[in-house]
Amino acid sequence: MLVQLSHPNRQIEVKGPKRTKDLLRELNLVMEAHLVIRGDELVTEDEWLADADQIEIRPVISGG
Amino acid sequence: MNCTKCPTSTRAVIGLPRHNAAFCKNCFITFVHEQVARAIKSFKMLSPEDRILVAVSGGKDSLALWHILLKLGYRADALYVNLGIGSYSEESHRKVRHYADNEAAAHGAKLIVHVVEQEAGAGIRELATILHRPTCSTCGTIKRYQFNRAAIEQEYDVMATGHNLDDEAARLLGNVLHWQNDYLDKQSPTLPASVEGFAKKVKPLCRLSEREIAAYAVVNRLDYIVEECPMAKGSKMILYKEVLNRLETESPGTKQRFYWGFLDKQAKPEAPAESMADKDQRTLLPCDSCGQPTTAGTCTYCKMMAKAKSATLR
Numbered sequence: 269m270l271v272q273l274s275h276p277n278r279q280i281e282v283k284g285p286k287r288t289k290d291l292l293r294e295l296n297l298v299m300e301a302h303l304v305i306r307g308d309e310l311v312t313e314d315e316w317l318a319d320a321d322q323i324e325i326r327p328v329i330s331g332g
Numbered sequence: 333m334n335c336t337k338c339p340t341s342t343r344a345v346i347g348l349p350r351h352n353a354a355f356c357k358n359c360f361i362t363f364v365h366e367q368v369a370r371a372i373k374s375f376k377m378l379s380p381e382d383r384i385l386v387a388v389s390g391g392k393d394s395l396a397l398w399h400i401l402l403k404l405g406y407r408a409d410a411l412y413v414n415l416g417i418g419s420y421s422e423e424s425h426r427k428v429r430h431y432a433d434n435e436a437a438a439h440g441a442k443l444i445v446h447v448v449e450q451e452a453g454a455g456i457r458e459l460a461t462i463l464h465r466p467t468c469s470t471c472g473t474i475k476r477y478q479f480n481r482a483a484i485e486q487e488y489d490v491m492a493t494g495h496n497l498d499d500e501a502a503r504l505l506g507n508v509l510h511w512q513n514d515y516l517d518k519q520s521p522t523l524p525a526s527v528e529g530f531a532k533k534v535k536p537l538c539r540l541s542e543r544e545i546a547a548y549a550v551v552n553r554l555d556y557i558v559e560e561c562p563m564a565k566g567s568k569m570i571l572y573k574e575v576l577n578r579l580e581t582e583s584p585g586t587k588q589r590f591y592w593g594f595l596d597k598q599a600k601p602e603a604p605a606e607s608m609a610d611k612d613q614r615t616l617l618p619c620d621s622c623g624q625p626t627t628a629g630t631c632t633y634c635k636m637m638a639k640a641k642s643a644t645l646r
């Protein structure tokens with residue numbers, strides 16, 4: 269699956285199927301600081317992500 | 333994960349461990365609106381007739397706040413300050429304009445824009461260099477000034493900002509780490525209008541975490557700027573938030589207990605506590621077996637030893 273990351277903007281390829289929380293753990297990202305979006309829908313941490321999915325992991329922390 | 337509120341158990345779009353809940357899209361929107369309404373009520377932030385000025389930056393918090401206030405039926409206009417920070421300012425300006433024209437206008441709300449370059453002749457970074465001051469403190473002064481000026485000149489009753497639970501918990505952590513007592517007093521989600529011509533200030537998102545607000549923006553298709561202001565890189569606030577989020581992940585509800593607990597304490601100051609020495613005097617007596625001080629007849633140590641002996645003898 270293609271995973272879009274921010275800060276800096278980049279895309280990585282990850283092998284599916286995989287649970288959302290495992291994807292985050294492998295990338296060393298905390299759930300509390302990120303949203304996972306499939307297409308344009310939010311997914312919860314127990315959701316399975318398939319190889320064909322378009323995923324965005326969006327950081328939610330801002331520093332202002 | 334299914335919605336914990338719907339009888340039909342629709343698929344949840346977000347899990348909220350700190351509330352032991354998961355919500356589908358509609359229940360989540362209701363949850364967010366309820367949290368804001370509760371904050372407004374319990375901190376006496378707004379009344380239905382108030383004219384409100386929301387400070388918007390193009391980020392998720394302020395756009396979501398504007399959206400929620402309009403949805404709840406408040407009369408809320410917004411002020412955007414264009415800081416002149418290259419593509420960041422251009423894009424955030426575009427997003428705010430887009431929301432104002434496509435959503436807010438339908439509610440009869442308007443957007444006021446202040447462009448720093450037009451009044452000061454330079455963007456915020458150049459100004460900071462000229463003034464030998466850190467960019468963020470220059471920026472803070474300008475934004476506060478413009479916000480207050482617009483509120484007073486155009487006769488708004490209240491200024492609202494998009495500060496969320498994470499912002500307030502991180503600020504509290506910073507203030508406590510450095511024992512900034514004066515700042516602690518200013519951390520209330522409602523600051524009354526003061527005599528010197530400052531408008532009343534409120535933070536209606538103080539019950540919602542940053543993640544919840546971002547999720548609200550996503551499910552409502554609010555187009556906000558995900559990219560950060562380039563000046564925010566490496567800020568202390570981000571570090572405090574990361575630390576708090578690690579704690580939150582281990583024990584959900586930490587941020588909320590930390591900040592709300594502080595607000596509770598502030599609201600009802602306790603009677604001066606009895607000193608530790610006085611309390612000891614009042615409650616401690618010699619153990620009837622060994623004579624060491626204890627609050628029970630026989631001290632815990634003696635009870636433990638008695639139990640251990642009877643167990644080993646058996």
Ligand code: SF4
Pocket residue numbers: 331332456467468469471472561562563564
């Ligand atoms: S990071 Fe600094 S310069 Fe950027 S908006 Fe925030 S206070 Fe202003």
Ligand SMILES: [Zn+2]
Pocket residue numbers: 335336337338342355356357358359360
């Ligand atoms: Zn539901």
Ligand SMILES: [Zn+2]
Pocket residue numbers: 619620621622623624630631632633634635
């Ligand atoms: Zn004893």
